[in-house]
Amino acid sequence: MSLGNVQLKKICWNRPSNAASQHSRQITRLYCQPPTPHVDRPMSSTIVRRLLSTDQRRLAAHFQRLDRHSLHARFGAGISPYRASLYADSVFTAEALVYGAFPDGCLRAVAELRPLPNAWPKRAEAAFSVEPRWQGRGIGDRLMHRVLTVAQNRGIRELHLLCLPGNLRMQNLAQKHRARLHRLPGQVEAHLTRPFPTPFSITQEMAGEYRALADAMFQWRR
Template structure:
């Protein structure tokens, strides 16, 4: 995978507890620098397993970026009840071989649409000072950055919901049903043979 090429056919959709196994596999595939960037420090497999076991809470929404049906990136939006949360926190992961090719942008666009549709007034993100790609991505989406020692805080203020933000979320749900149908067809066609 060329790091400079844009990935065609990125499918971004909301993730659900039924996706938990894929989410765990994704987090376990993260290399050391990617884990450090996501968690602002080193974390072993045991810590990843504990984290993913509790990744779904009443106040979190997750979306995943899929390439050829495989989960390669995740964005978490925490602090969101179903609608009208004033502030939420976002965190991103993209596997090393898929970074710098548009996946972060796709995840960012999708989670901003979801935040807009829930009237989130402010999205906060934290990253390490050396995580320049994340800072660049945040600025590209009009975030303001504040530097504090080794941590950078990014703040975005999403617009109100629009027909296009609602459509983006609905299309993501249709993608989920499409993936389920393809898995079902593949499972049943291989079982029939």
């Protein structure tokens, strides 16, 4: 699902230079684990946490693992994995909130929440990307639930998502969370309304982040 105000307008499927290819391979070696052969593990063990600027290379590596179809679905345009990885440099701003899912200890799915400036009531746009091998396993649902909770806790009343007409998986996911779909020329827009923050929603977000922190400490001590 692509963010309307951050779509990449000027990049296409250009073949990267030799230096760019070498840089991509370096990122892959450092931040990409090989595809997990057994992806039937329970999604309840998936860690979802906020990504920070220190995760920039992990995010770039995630974008490089997306295939052509997944990149098109995420950015709304045909771009190369290398060009998509460059987008990771601009994601971590003061406005954007980025969350990642780690089902096997590696970043496999990402959700980006970007509030719209000067909007009242407060509105935001969201975008999701899931690596092909991990699609259809509930990771997107986990990320959607976290993004909706985060939006609610920040007083965002309306959440907008854009996706391609053929991206039925994301449309179904949005409808599962009570989104209203509006079919436009060349895209589908999903609208979700969020309630005001509650003690329960705030506790949910805090518990998720504490769990991720505890898991990270456990992995570091192994």
